[in-house]
Amino acid sequence: MLNGKDIVLGICGGIAAYKAAELVREITRGGGQVHVILTRSAREFITPLTMQTLSGNVVATDLFKLYEEKEIGHISLARRAQALVIAPATANIIGKIAQGIADDMLSTVVMATKAPVLIVPAMNEAMWENCAVQHNVDTLKQRGYHFVEPGWGDLACGVRGTGRMADIRDIIEELEWVLAPKDFQGQTVLVTAGPTREFIDPVRFISNPSSGKTGFAIARAFRQRGAQVTLISGPVSISPPAGVRCITVESAEDMRRAVTAHFKDATIIVKSAAVADYRPSRTAAQKIKKGDTPLTLKLERTADILAELGGKKGKRILVGFAAETNHITAHAAQKLRQKHLDLIVANDVSRPGMGFESDVNEVQFIFADGTTETLPPLPKEDIARHVCDRISTLLKNRTKK
Incomplete structure (x- = not known):
């Protein structure tokens, strides 16, 4: 399902950013091409060199840099994307998208692309449950954005709760669903x-x-x-x-x-x-003990x-x-x-x-x-x-x- 697909992966600043490396590996293992966008905060957790090495493609960081000759970076990526995945997605990027703010490379690509967008939140449980965040999530779902909900477990803040980034397998499965033709709709x-x-x-x-x-x-x-x-x-x-x-x-x-x-x-x-x-014509009520006869x-x-x-x-x-x-x-x-x-x-x-x-x-x-x-x-x-x-x-x- 991923073979030959161009996937743009936006990585936001959070401790779960390191998991994006494994996500890149899984997409490329499935035959997909990954084009990574690192936000400024994400670069505090994972380097462009790491993501470029894993993806085999130039990592986008600068809104105003030409990543392809004669084409502005965010336009090039927005047109190329067959799906846009944001993992991990912070409360900040979710709020920006909900409000139509485009002030960096990732948020601008989201505004410019016509590809389906899959958002994978990861944050502290209190932030995830905040009414403003939930309102933004509901707004984006109503607009057709796709989500892989965060899981429950140990969080970076030292507590256990809901907010950790979903398993890579679940993200891949949802990405394949987003990309698949819907020829069985209604069946x-x-x-x-x-x-x-x-x-x-x-x-x-x-x-x-x-x-x-x-x-x-x-x-x-x-x-x-x-x-x-x-x-x-x-x-x-x-x-x-x-x-x-x-x-x-x-x-x-x-x-x-x-x-x-x-x-x-x-x-x-x-x-x-x-x-x-x-099936046996009769099921014994107790364990049949081993005997000398067959x-x-x-x-x-x-x-x-x-x-x-x-x-x-x-x-x-x-x-x-x-x-x-x-x-x-x-x-x-x-x-x-x-x-x-x-x-x-x-x-x-x-x-x-x-x-x-x-x-x-x-x-x-x-x-x-x-x-x-x-x-x-x-x-x-x-x-x-x-x-x-x-x-x-x-x-x-x-x-x-």
Whole structure:
């Protein structure tokens, strides 16, 4: 999402200014070009040389210096910016922007740019809660400025409270949302992710190695592109994406109930969860003690959630996943037909380093019309964007009919 993007980063004077160095690294790691503006106060905390070294671009400090031949500095940066991020943003810069004051390089670029502006406040808790600051924040939100709210924790003044600069990961996620096309605006998306657990007794269960990474990435990608997203997840160890409603479940039956409750409002459903196909026919009330004789478990089928949805999907777009170990295309295509899917995403989970728990996967798309498409090995975040792209195409094709 950041690849090839020109990001102007304004850094204000505050102890959190040092965190901007890591923000520059993350943007450049994602393929973006960062053009840094340091305010006079910011230069007391971090040097232009540091930011120039990290960004690979000249750092802007002087309102009246020509940073490009024949073009005034603030105009050049304002035109170049595809997004303007202010991190950390002080109470001072927030007040200036709210009042339309342009008296230095950063505030002037803000006034001159037509790019979206993302403001990341960092300040003492008392300052953040001050009614004047909150009034200015509300004013800017009403004007369309974007914010990543400050977090709670240890502050430079020696107290714990709200005011510390948001985590870099959260800033990057919001920046990607700001930059993403909003082709799913108005769509309500339901995504499932992760494994389920079917308990044998209070301490043992049947499950699988699904990490939920693909489903969480898909939910994040839909949200970035304007959709209202509900994510229903089994037990995983990753944090839910910002701006996504997340519902946690444990068993296949829990998943079925949650999906059924939210299905009616969804226009797009992506079932990437690895739901157990079988469960013990009886769950022991107490831990089963180890004995000399073998333990035999009687299993019964769980509900086929995807088939139930396929039978009542109507005009909704329904996408499934197929984790296979052999005859990948044939088995996935059969699943697509039997469950009335619009698209199925298949992968070979027997390949080392692919599929479950990995950060990389190689998938094949199989569409209802029989066409197929195979992607090379990609990070799961990239696969999620491809899934959204294919669903966007399905939506456009339906609109044309």
